[in-house]
Amino acid sequence: MAKILIDEERCKGCELCIPACPKHIMVMAEYFNKKGYHPAKQIKPEECTGCTFCAITCPDVAIEVYK
Amino acid sequence: MEEKMLMKGNEAIGEAAIRAGCHFYFGYPITPQSELTAYMAKKLLKMKDAVFVQAESEIAAINMVYGAASTGVRAMTSSSSPGISLKQEGISYIACAELPCVIVNMQRGGPGLGSIQPGQADYFQATKGGGHGDYHLIVLAPSSVQELVDLTMDAFDLADKYTNPAMILGDGLIGQMMEAVEFKERKKINLPDKEGWTLTGCKGREKKYIVPFNLDPYEMEKLNLKIQEKYNKLKEKEVRYETVNLDNADLIIVAYGIVARIAKTVMSNAKKEGINIGLIRPITLFPFPEKIIAETSEKVNKFLVVEMSMGQMVEDVKLAVNGKAEVNFYGRVGGVIPTQSEILTEIKKYLK
Amino acid sequence: MKKVFESPKSLTKDPFTYCPGCHHGIAHRLVAEALDEFGVREKTIGVCPVGCSVFAYVFFDCDMICAAHGRAPAVATGIKRAKPDSIVFTYQGDGDLASIGTAEIVHTANRGENITVIFINNAIYGMTGGQMAPTTLVGQVTQTSPYGRDPKTMGYPIKVAEMLSTLKGVAYISRVALSKPAYILKAKKAIRKAFQSQIEGKGFSLVEILSTCPTNWGLSPIEANKWLEENMIPYYPLGEFKTPEEVS
Numbered sequence: 234m235a236k237i238l239i240d241e242e243r244c245k246g247c248e249l250c251i252p253a254c255p256k257h258i259m260v261m262a263e264y265f266n267k268k269g270y271h272p273a274k275q276i277k278p279e280e281c282t283g284c285t286f287c288a289i290t291c292p293d294v295a296i297e298v299y300k
Numbered sequence: 301m302e303e304k305m306l307m308k309g310n311e312a313i314g315e316a317a318i319r320a321g322c323h324f325y326f327g328y329p330i331t332p333q334s335e336l337t338a339y340m341a342k343k344l345l346k347m348k349d350a351v352f353v354q355a356e357s358e359i360a361a362i363n364m365v366y367g368a369a370s371t372g373v374r375a376m377t378s379s380s381s382p383g384i385s386l387k388q389e390g391i392s393y394i395a396c397a398e399l400p401c402v403i404v405n406m407q408r409g410g411p412g413l414g415s416i417q418p419g420q421a422d423y424f425q426a427t428k429g430g431g432h433g434d435y436h437l438i439v440l441a442p443s444s445v446q447e448l449v450d451l452t453m454d455a456f457d458l459a460d461k462y463t464n465p466a467m468i469l470g471d472g473l474i475g476q477m478m479e480a481v482e483f484k485e486r487k488k489i490n491l492p493d494k495e496g497w498t499l500t501g502c503k504g505r506e507k508k509y510i511v512p513f514n515l516d517p518y519e520m521e522k523l524n525l526k527i528q529e530k531y532n533k534l535k536e537k538e539v540r541y542e543t544v545n546l547d548n549a550d551l552i553i554v555a556y557g558i559v560a561r562i563a564k565t566v567m568s569n570a571k572k573e574g575i576n577i578g579l580i581r582p583i584t585l586f587p588f589p590e591k592i593i594a595e596t597s598e599k600v601n602k603f604l605v606v607e608m609s610m611g612q613m614v615e616d617v618k619l620a621v622n623g624k625a626e627v628n629f630y631g632r633v634g635g636v637i638p639t640q641s642e643i644l645t646e647i648k649k650y651l652k
Numbered sequence: 653m654k655k656v657f658e659s660p661k662s663l664t665k666d667p668f669t670y671c672p673g674c675h676h677g678i679a680h681r682l683v684a685e686a687l688d689e690f691g692v693r694e695k696t697i698g699v700c701p702v703g704c705s706v707f708a709y710v711f712f713d714c715d716m717i718c719a720a721h722g723r724a725p726a727v728a729t730g731i732k733r734a735k736p737d738s739i740v741f742t743y744q745g746d747g748d749l750a751s752i753g754t755a756e757i758v759h760t761a762n763r764g765e766n767i768t769v770i771f772i773n774n775a776i777y778g779m780t781g782g783q784m785a786p787t788t789l790v791g792q793v794t795q796t797s798p799y800g801r802d803p804k805t806m807g808y809p810i811k812v813a814e815m816l817s818t819l820k821g822v823a824y825i826s827r828v829a830l831s832k833p834a835y836i837l838k839a840k841k842a843i844r845k846a847f848q849s850q851i852e853g854k855g856f857s858l859v860e861i862l863s864t865c866p867t868n869w870g871l872s873p874i875e876a877n878k879w880l881e882e883n884m885i886p887y888y889p890l891g892e893f894k895t896p897e898e899v900s
Contacts (some may be wrong), residue, residue, distance in 0.1 A: 234653065247673035247866075247873040253833050270672065286833040288657040292677030293668055298657035324734055351733040355726065356759035363723040363756070367699070367730025370717050371738075375730070393720050499715040499731070501695035501738050509709040509716040511700075 235283025235300045239273050243295035246270030253290035256280045304482050309445045310475040313378070313404055313468065314339035316452035319483060322374040322402065323350035326364035328357055330383045331416045332472035333406035337378065358383040362390030362403070369399040370510050372498035374456050378404035380472065381422050382413060384430075391465055392431030396512035398497070398527065400459035402452070403437070404468045406475040409608075409635030417635025418472035420557060423612035426469045427586040434524055436531050438466040438538070439585040441556040445479035451583070453486060458538065460491045462530050469585060471608065473558045473637065534587045541589035542581040543596075549578030550651055551602040554593065554617050556582045558637070559606050565640040566647070573644075575651060585613070590620035597625040602650055604628045606643055608636070626650070660684040662693045664713045673873020675830045675863035676704060676772065680711050682840050683741065683770055686847045687714065696739040697731050699724040701748040704778040708743050722753025725760035728767045739850060741768040747777045750786040750810050757816070764821025764855040768846045771812060771858055774865040775884060782868030786810045789883055794868075809887065813860040817893035823855035826892040829862040829885060831877035842892070854896045862888055 244266060250259045250273050258280050261271040273295070275281065283300035307315065314336050317325070325340040337354070344352035351368070355361035361377045368375040379387065384405045394401060407422045409415035426439045438458050440451040448470060455466040499508055514520040542560075545567065546552065553563045560581040567577045580596060582589045597603070603625055605614040614629045621627050630646045632638040659665075662684035670676045687693045693714050700708035702721035709716035719727040724742035732740040749757050749771050757769070776794055777783040783796040787809050791800040801809075813827040824846050828839035839861060846857035862884050864876035871879055 236653065243667050245672035249673055249873050249877070252874060252877075283656060285657045289836050290678070290833055292670065292672075292674055294659045294663065294677065294681050296657070297655060297659075299653040300656045324730075326730065353729065353733065353763075356755050359723065360726040360729075360756050360759065363719065363726035364730035364733070366719070366723075367717070367727035367732075368734040369730070370727075371697075371731055371734040373734045375734070389720055390723070397717075499697050499717060500735065501697060502713075502715050503694035507713055507715055509718075511709055511716075511718040513706070513718065 235281045235298065236278060237275055237281060237287060238297040238299070239275070240295040241266045241272035242268070243293045244270060244272035245293055246272060247292060249290050249292065250287040250296065253286045255284060255286060256282065259287055304480055306478055307445060307481050308335055308476065308478050309448050309470065310335035310406065311339045312445050312448050312481050313452050314343065315483070316449040317376050317402065317456070318343055320374065320453040320456040322376045322456060323347060324368045324373050324375040325351070326353045326355050326361040326368070326375070326377050328355050328361050328379065328383060330380045332408055333378050333380045333404065333475055336404065336475070358386035359390065362387040365401045366390055366394050366397070366399065369394065369401045370397070370499045372494040372500070376402040376404070378406070380406045380408045381410050381419065384422060384425065388431035391437070392433055392435060393512045394465050395435035395437070395527070396433065396523070397510045398463040399465070399510070400463050401465050402455045402459055402468065403465055405470070407469065407471045409633065415635035416472065418558065418608060418637060419633065419635055420471060420559065420608035421610070421612065421633060422469070423585065423607070423609060426467055427588070435527060436586050438462065438464055438534060439469050440466065441469045441583060441585050442474060443557050443560045443581065445474070445477065446481050448474065449481050449483065457489060457491060460494070462534060464530060469557070471558055538584060539587045539589050539591070540583035541592055542583060543592065544579040545576070546578040546580070546596055546600070548576055549600050550576045551604055551647055552578045552580055552596055552600050553604050553606055554580045554582070554613070555606045556585060556613065559608060562638060562640050562643065563606060566643045569640060570644055570647065575647065577647065588616050588620070590616070593617055593620035594622065597621040601625045602628070604630060604647060604650065606638060607631045608638065609633055660688045662687040662713050664711055666710050668711060669707050670704060671867040673864065673866045673876060675774070675861070678830045678836060679770060679772060679861050679863065680708065682843050683743070684712060685840065686843045689844065690847055690851060692739045692847070692851065695737065696741070697735070699728045699731070699740070699742040701742070701744045703745040703748050705743055705745060705772070706779070722748050722751070723756055724748065725753065725756040725765070725767070725769065729760055729763070729765050732765060732767050739847065741770060743770045744772070745778065746773045746775065746785040746787040750812050761816045761856045761858070762819045762821045764823070766850055766853055766855055768850045769858040770843070771860045772863050773812070773860050773888065774863040775809070776865050776868045778865050778868055789887060811888060813858070813893045816858060821856055822858070822894050823896045824849040824857035825894040827860040827862065827888060827890050829880060829890055831864065831880045849896060
């Protein structure tokens with residue numbers, strides 16, 4: 234069991250977490266945050282292993298990981 | 301306890317700085333001030349918790365001073381004209397960051413690489429800012445080795461008091477000559493606490509930072525106004541000068557540093573010929589003693605400004621005199637020192 | 653569930669002002685994590701440069717001072733000499749460190765000043781809008797090398813890690829990248845070693861971090877990572893160039 238928390242307002246929609254995720258469950262949301270970026274979003278949360286790769290790749294320290 | 305010693309000017313500055321609690325020196329060799337760098341090496345490298353670094357350049361040296369000063373210690377660098385030009389960027393940063401430190405300039409002939417003989421052609425650079433932006437240094441101009449000692453010690457106090465860099469503006473002659481000096485017991489003065497701004501690591505408090513910039517122009521303007529306020533206070537409280545024989549003088553010489561000493565010989569020689577000369581010797585070049593000059597111009601209508609430059613301080617004298625008296629100028633440059641007989645000949649021209 | 657990843661204490665909560673995908677944020681975080689892990693935040697003084705990361709003083713939650721362009725190693729020298737018990741680091745870009753500040757970095761390294769330098773090499777000037785850096789690759793197009801960097805008139809890109817590792821005063825030097833998680837993990841180790849070297853009083857340490865500048869490279873952050881791996885790493889090989897035996 235693992236989960237991530239994305240601070241959508243810190244996210245700048247750079248998409249670097251998408252290729253970083255070994256489970257391919259990171260996407261960009263269709264909506265915008267206040268800065269006008271599409272924030273990162275996790276699909277299929279049940280597949281998340283809590284490997285932290287998305288978080289360590291995020292240049293904006295916008296992701297927290299729980300395991 | 302008072303001690304009398306025979307010392308070379310450059311070495312006297314070093315001893316004075318150490319006695320004033322400056323145990324952090326960063327420098328780079330240049331003639332004619334290298335004895336000061338060597339003196340600091342000899343003393344500080346043997347002292348506990350003291351630092352001497354021969355930097356890779358004058359630029360690095362002033363930036364090391366910036367770093368050391370940010371931690372609250374008394375720090376100093378020294379150089380001569382071309383080296384001081386290199387330090388200007390760092391000095392502007394230190395003035396903007398409002399950190400205290402002392403910079404010694406033993407001026408030589410300029411411009412360019414110039415000469416290695418004494419000069420006073422860095423007056424504009426020293427008193428008007430020197431680097432970019434609106435700022436001033438506290439500029440002290442000694443005219444004897446004793447005064448090098450006293451003013452060096454004062455420079456550290458003034459720098460701390462106003463959190464502003466202070467400069468000792470000497471010249472190659474005063475740095476090289478030997479005179480008897482006394483290291484007098486100094487009375488304790490109250491200086492502002494540095495704790496509010498020193499960087500020491502944020503243990504037990506919020507972090508602090510020193511940043512000599514603000515991208516918000518209104519905030520940057522506020523910072524400029526705050527710094528300006530200090531300069532106004534300096535002008536009000538810290539002006540220093542020496543006057544000799546102002547009453548009934550036929551002509552007033554205005555000169556600083558070593559030239560003022562030559563002027564004193566001129567005065568006594570002139571007296572023998574029945575010419576009555578007065579002298580105003582600015583000791584602080586910033587803040588400039590404009591009031592005494594203005595007051596004197598109400599009583600004496602002829603001034604002669606003598607400098608080892610093409611005419612720099614004369615501009616400040618003219619501003620102070622404000623048209624109320626005739627202001628003449630005599631200068632020798634490039635490392636040439638004006639002789640007393642040249643000056644007397646010049647004076648006679650104006651007293652015809 | 654336990655929190656296994658969060659923002660380090662040595663970073664403030666202020667959002668970074670860097671462009672989307674810029675690696676400065678990752679580098680900041682790794683430095684902050686090292687300060688946390690060694691428990692030295694409260695005795696650290698950081699020196700930020702001129703350039704995009706001039707705002708690093710906002711993001712690091714420790715005492716900070718801003719140096720003039722290129723002069724951070726000299727400022728750090730002054731701080732460390734005046735307060736030898738503090739942990740002092742500089743954070744410099746390639747224009748700052750490898751162009752205008754070459755004298756300062758070479759001599760600070762050569763004196764073996766016991767400080768840590770975090771050197772961001774993204775092969776371009778960021779804040780001024782994408783001009784040629786000393787580290788710009790041969791043929792790379794920038795605002796001031798619009799036809800590509802021509803080594804005949806513009807020289808070759810400087811290999812800082814290799815150059816400085818020839819100096820005896822240097823204790824630790826390595827080059828890392830931030831373009832994928834495996835590299836980031838290695839970068840973290842290198843930064844830790846650099847600070848460890850300082851904490852143990854071993855002398856000068858530097859980590860050269862190959863980073864992207866998607867905005868001025870004109871690439872998306874993902875394309876920029878690919879460009880870094882295909883172009884920068886072959887010229888700027890990753891790895892340790894100098895290690896004191898005791899720091900491992």
